[in-house]
Amino acid sequence: MEWFLTVGQRIPKKDAPLKATGNALYIQDLRLPGMLHGKILYSRYPHAKILNIDTSKAERLPGVKAVMTGSFASALRIGFMKDNPPLKSGKVCSMRDEVAAVAATTPEIADEALGLIDVQYEELSAVFDPIEAMKEGAPLIHEELGSNILKLPWRFIAGDVEQAKKDAAYIVENTYTTPWVTHCCLGTSGCIAAFDINNDLTMYSNTQIPSLAQKDYVDALGALGLKNKKVRVVQSFIGGAFGSKLDTYSYEYIAMLLAFKTRKPVKIVFSREEEFFATSPRQCTITRISQGCTREGALTFREMEMILDNGAYTSWGATTPSVMMLPISSLYKVPSIKYTAQCVYTNNTYSQAMRGYGNPQATFAIESSLDQLAEIAGIDPLEFRRKNANEPGEITPQGFRITTCGLKDCMDEVASRLDWTGKRGRNKGRGVGMASLIHVGGGARVYKSDGCGTIIKMDDFGKVDVFTGATDMGQGSETVIAQMVAETLGVGIEDVTVINNDTDACPWDVGAHASRTTFVAGNAALGAARKIRDHLLEIAAKVLDENPENLDIKKGAIFSTKDKEKNIAIGKILRSAHYSAHGKMMMADYFYDPPNENFDRDFKGNLSVSYAYGTHGVEVEVDRETGQVTVLKYIAAHDVGRAINPMLLEGQIYGAGLMGLGYALGEKMIFEKGKLRNGNFLDYKLLTAKDVPPVEAVIVETIDKDGPFGAKGIGEPGLVPTAPAIANAIYDAVGVRITDLPITAEKVLKALKEKEKRT
Amino acid sequence: MEWFLTVGQRIPKKDAPLKATGNALYIQDLRLPGMLHGKILYSRYPHAKILNIDTSKAERLPGVKAVMTGSFASALRIGFMKDNPPLKSGKVCSMRDEVAAVAATTPEIADEALGLIDVQYEELSAVFDPIEAMKEGAPLIHEELGSNILKLPWRFIAGDVEQAKKDAAYIVENTYTTPWVTHCCLGTSGCIAAFDINNDLTMYSNTQIPSLAQKDYVDALGALGLKNKKVRVVQSFIGGAFGSKLDTYSYEYIAMLLAFKTRKPVKIVFSREEEFFATSPRQCTITRISQGCTREGALTFREMEMILDNGAYTSWGATTPSVMMLPISSLYKVPSIKYTAQCVYTNNTYSQAMRGYGNPQATFAIESSLDQLAEIAGIDPLEFRRKNANEPGEITPQGFRITTCGLKDCMDEVASRLDWTGKRGRNKGRGVGMASLIHVGGGARVYKSDGCGTIIKMDDFGKVDVFTGATDMGQGSETVIAQMVAETLGVGIEDVTVINNDTDACPWDVGAHASRTTFVAGNAALGAARKIRDHLLEIAAKVLDENPENLDIKKGAIFSTKDKEKNIAIGKILRSAHYSAHGKMMMADYFYDPPNENFDRDFKGNLSVSYAYGTHGVEVEVDRETGQVTVLKYIAAHDVGRAINPMLLEGQIYGAGLMGLGYALGEKMIFEKGKLRNGNFLDYKLLTAKDVPPVEAVIVETIDKDGPFGAKGIGEPGLVPTAPAIANAIYDAVGVRITDLPITAEKVLKALKEKEKRT
Secondary structure, X not given: OOOOOOXXXXXXXXXXXXXXXXXXXXXXXXXXXXXXXXXXXXXXXXOEEEEEEEOHHHHHXXXXXXXXXXXXXXXXXXXXXXOEOOOOOOEEOOOOOEEEEEEEOOHHHHHHHHHOOEEEEEEOOOOOOHHHHHOOOOOOOOHHHOOOEOOOOEEEEEOXXXXXXXXXXXXXXXXXXXXXXXXXXXXXXXXXXXXXXXXXXXXXXOOOOHHHHHHHXXXXXXXXXXXXXXXXXXXXXOOOOOOOOOOOOHHHHHHHHHHHHHOOOEEEEOOHHHHHHOOOXXXXXXXXXEEEEOOOOOEEEEEEEEEEEEEOOOOHHHHHHHHHHHHHHHOOOOOEEEEEEEEEEOOOOOOEOOOOOOHHHHHHHHHHHHHHHHHHHOOOHHHHHHHHOOOOOOEOOOOOEOOOOOHHHHHHHHHHHHOHHHHOOOOOOEEEEEEEEEEEOOOOOOOOOOXXXXXXXXXXXXXXXXXXXXXXOOOOHHHHHHHHHHHHHOOOHHHEEEEOOEOOOOOOEOOOOOOOHHHHHXXXXXXXXXXXXXXXXXXXXXXXXXXXXXXXXXOOEEEEOOOOOOEEEHHHHXXXXXXXXXXXXXXXXXXXXXXXXXXXXXXOOOOOOOEEEEEEEEEEEEOOOOOOEEEEEEEEEEEEEOOOOHHHHHHHHHHHHHXXXXXXXXXXXXXXXXXXXXXXXXXXXXXXXXXXXXEEEEEEEOOOOOOHHHOOOOOOHHHOOHHHHHHHHHHHHHOOOOOEOOOOHHHHHHHHHHHHHHO | OOOOOOOOOOOOXXXXXXXXXXXXXXXXXOOOXXXXXXXXXXXXXXXXXXXXXXXXXXXXXXXXEEEEEOXXXXXXXEOOOOOEOOOXXXXXXXXXXXXXXXXXXXXXXXXXXXXXXXXXXXXXXXXXOHHHHHOOOOOOOOHHHOOOEOOOOEEEEEOOHHHHHHXXXXXXXXXXXXXXXXXXXXXXXXXXXXXXXXXXXXXXXXXXXXXXXXXXXXXXXXXXXXXXXXXXXXXXXXXOOOOOOOOOOXXXXXXXXXXXXXXXXXXXXXXXXXXXXXXXXXXXXXXXXXXXXXXXXXXEEEEEEEEEEEEOOXXXXXXXXXXXXXXXXXXXXXXXXXXXXXXXXXXXXXXEOOOOOOHHHHHHHXXXXXXXXXXXXXXXXXXXXXXXXXXXXXXXXXXXXXOOOOHHHHHHHHHHHHOHHHHOOOOOOEEEEEEEEEEEOOOOOOXXXXXXXXXXXXXXXXXXXXXXXXXXXXXXXXXXXXXXXXXHHOOOHHHEXXXXXXXXXXXXXXXXXXXXXXXXXXXXXXXXXXXXXHHHHHHXXXXXOOXXXXXXXXXXXXXXXXXXXXXXXXXXXXXXXXXXXXXXXXXXXXXXXXXXXXXXXXXOOOOOOOXXXXXEEEXXXXXXXXXXXXXXXXXXXXXXXXXXXXXXXXXXXXXXXXXXXXXXXXXXXXXXXXXXOOOOOOOOOOOOHHHOOOEEEEEXXXXXXXXXXHOOOOOOHHHOOHHHHHHHHHHHXXXXXXXXXXXXXXXXXXXXXXXXXXX
């Protein structure tokens, strides 16, 4: 029987004291000697030719050290499709297009200088609707491409949907839409670019992908004529990322160019306004879905077509269909699947990763549609879901090999805690609804490597330094990694220091995404810690005259599990190994790359080593007079493999749940002709503490064989099923179905009125 | 035939651009937010009771945050014998005794506050001469010890000196004395102590022993009641150390205590005056030496007795006899040896390591005495030395196993370049002299471990990060380590970054001393680099279908030495290893602890894995009217194993030679009743650029089998034989022998006059 001392414990985040006392250094806090402040001038039009830029007045302003336009380093292109010049020349394609930048001795002078730059435009006709943008004759965003439709052929086929449609007893079809929403990081984006005397670059940044950013910067330096230069990425504390910092952006390259030109460190930090309009939101979608089942309620097919507004340039948002496929192909057992998606350039803002990476959009359609199908099939939605639920050992149509799967347990937990049978179907202003999720839980091979490196060293007294590639952006990976290492080496959590913010010091990691950090970085840390543990036990075995297999380490001591008399302090073993002829100190490295698979050309492959499941259930009350929806109870049950730290895990669930509630009920970026109209916390409805409903996080442990101590990922899942669970509960309460997020009181009221008219 | 691309090249120091442009951050440059400035009040008397300290006025001065006396943390003791409280209470024992300290918002306020502290003393009788201090009834420095003689029984015996004396054909006996000299680091000592919210300590410091300092600080925190705390030592750039920073000192603990008390970072940086009087100089010595030889000139015995003035407290200076034994037992073949040394407490300043660690003092006596012996034996000093010279394969009386030894080659190089036979013995105001040296060249096991750890990681493009425990205090270890790693991994020197200044990031190392860094840290770096090289070759062997043994790496490519068609870029191998199923990135760790030996109780044992040799020869001109000695030519020939970087190696020889010249001809700290009278660069005669004679560095390569690429240590040797070579040349020039360093014009003139009187 295994027993753990730190794994499974509710240990506060290691960085909590620093953060709580204001001692954590965010990018806003960092200053370098001689540092200049950079500011960016954005476009006045969503689509226009740049006729002329006069920077002369700005250049003459005292304190201004450089004014830069797109003519500097004009060949540089960034982003997933390399379609984005950091400073635009020739034309602008969205309101967030960067047309000029200034470096000055103070942010105020830089701001003033922006106002002195005179840009002359010739406005072009613009397109803001992806469906319009696909039409013949629509204004082209990138003329050289000849079309606004991106060459990203998202298409997944399994079974025979046409035949299944013919054979189905029940079929539903509907269209669902989701809006742009944004991450609302309290720590806005920012960086400091600093070249040293060798033209090697250090970038201080709050990126969540230090290793990939490093590569991006190296490539960009090449475009500047700086070959074979070293780039170091140093991460400040990160005040939230949620996918927003999963790419590199124009502002980083502008800081780099300004630093190169001025030979001074240049800092660019976004204002709250910039954070709203100049960072990339969650991809908005239009989804047509059709699902069918047999008379007994077995799902037979799922067909989905999506249109995604790509905006003017391409970041990772355009690749969210790869993750949307996950629930589309594999949430519930569905033999025949057809999915296609088109990303379309428009003159809107361009999108990016956001927690869940397309999964919430797809799951909103799937799980709403499922309730509709259950209804016409005359089956209780819980029963319908149980009947079709995924199970361990399953291989899904996309080729996912399901190892652990606690989906049914999650459903049952939710049903029981919600009093499902007691409350369901009364349709009297109160109702219950549920929705489930599948997500990657054991990494996700979306890049050429899904790996993470770890180096561990231990001193003579049992203090441990862990260098991990993993990024802690607030999710608590530092603490979880420290727990696993402490457990493995038998020391206290306070004895472990995790270093995770410097590409010089830390090994490579593909980045903080895909809920992969606990699983992948955890396994990497475990791999290195086990090497040291084995070495310690080997030495202790000799000293204690015991078989190493009979030895264990806990609380700073190595002891025999067979003979309690045989024990020795770890420090003694460490020092005897060090202070002897041919002395050795404990160091180890490990690179863990999970045995998952990149998709093949048909988008098949075991994307993740294991999969996370969960079910959310809500009870809502709907005010028939106002349309106002109140969430009375929120149960979030998650199959997490094992909870390394239940407190942090619950924090992930609570935080994601609230984000999901915002997505379901209130958040929406309002763009008018490409211009954001509610880019501030007064007009953009971010949920706050007073909006939190009673949330209950239920942890279902399935002890995954591949996970570190059995753990699977939990970073993203908590917001995936929120919106459909609420939509389903509203339907249960008042009989109206909202298919367009967010589910505002106005929409509910309108639907209620239309329903009244019909009856 | 091996050929090297970076090893053996004259590559400028990697940090030279930073230093040359003023971008290197020394401790003087570092600032932390909220940092306070600490200042120390020193004793007014060399020996006195402290009756009372009134700090009330100082405490009331605006800006003063803490005033501290010895009553705070009064149990804390530091130093080699733990005889030194950082802040004294009860009594003071030397003029540099710390009696109080202040932390204030500016250094000026702290200074002003010192003047407001009122200390009442009762003066005690003091003793400043170690011979007087040994006498019955002398004032006791540490009453509780009952004696001023330290319980450090330095004593080495080999053969039978008494019998050898009887058998000797010729015997000389004389007494030699050497003064206190100080390191004169341009970067004065300093630190910043900063506690975090967990009471873990970060110490920013210019120490040359980060790992041992870390342990000292951990122990000190224990005395503060802070158990199991983590200490991180971060090294700033170091503006010279030369042994002065080989221990931890009161000022560091005072900064720590003030930081603990004020909860703010506290910086203490020595003024130039403090650097002179409050750092610990080279141990001054009184040495009686007797040597004898056969009629044919074979050395038969060497007997030496030393008295060392230990000052009031004990640092590593008291242990210099351990290294003095090295030339005493093993420079030239001497079958019978007797050596004893006594360290004696006085009310003087206490001593510390300084480049050569006692070897210059011992070698001055040995090599001066050897010329005297050669003279009475009627043998040319060169011939006499060649006859008795050490040779490869020898095991010396102390148990040193001599592997490589280029001593005779060094002598011959010197003799030839100096035109020894043409110039020797004319005694007409010009003369030539020589002296040789032995020093540890392959580490020195003076601590329980002589090890150094290294961690190396390599990115996908061939950039390499090397984490070494080794300290670069200006000697260039960063560059030399980078060269060895670059050579091994076939990349350019610019592709290698060495991280060497942070105990969190870097593995353990015993410190920068004993000329061990190139050898020990080099072997550690090589061990890790070879692991990666082997891994790369193994992968490349498969790709190229070639036996790994036939593969080599140069200039970023792996190629077959048998078939030039078979080659591939390293980057391709790195990326294919990374971007494949179960991907791996190149990381390796290595802890190298040389197979040398701690001395046994009889001070026998193979202290170093290999030994460095050298011979210096000088031609001098002596002005008979003034006694002024001018060095006309200086040849320094060194057996270095292999020159990894001839330019840096020559720099070590030039720098040490100049330090040796200062020791020989001018430097001396003048103490009067314990008070330093010439503690500034006006009154203390440090040689400067205009004093540099024509120096020729001659590199003799013996390719040591244990050294990295065959290298041995060279950090210290260059000043060891300078003084006796000059003393011998003066004797050759004008027939007077000066036995008391420095050899000032006054002493030479006095000796010339006495000689005139005698003749």
